[in-house]
Amino acid sequence: MERQRLKCPLCGGTDFQMxxxxxxxxxxxxxxNVKIVICRNCGYVMLFYKGRTIWDFD
Numbered sequence: 001m002e003r004q005r006l007k008c009p010l011c012g013g014t015d016f017q018m019x020x021x022x023x024x025x026x027x028x029x030x031x032x033n034v035k036i037v038i039c040r041n042c043g044y045v046m047l048f049y050k051g052r053t054i055w056d057f058d
Contacts, residue, residue, distance in 0.1 A: 006037065013041035022053075 007014055019036045033050040 008039040008042065008044050009046075010044040011039065011042040013039045015040040020050075021047075023047075 005014055006016065008016075017038045017040055019038070021034045021036045023032045023034060025031065031053050033053055035048040035050055037046040037048065038044070039046075
């Protein structure tokens with residue numbers, strides 16, 4: 001089986017900057033861990049869900 005490569009849906013680029021991030025819920029009771037993938041060609045940002053957490057020390 002062939003492994004698929006990530007491709008930017010906007011420009012078709014395949015070079016990305018990757019970072020870990022966290023999004024807080026509206027009321028701040030939970031937070032969602034995400035993988036942030038930024039296209040180096042056009043700057044398009046994609047978020048990939050990594051799970052929920054209750055630990056919020058911001």
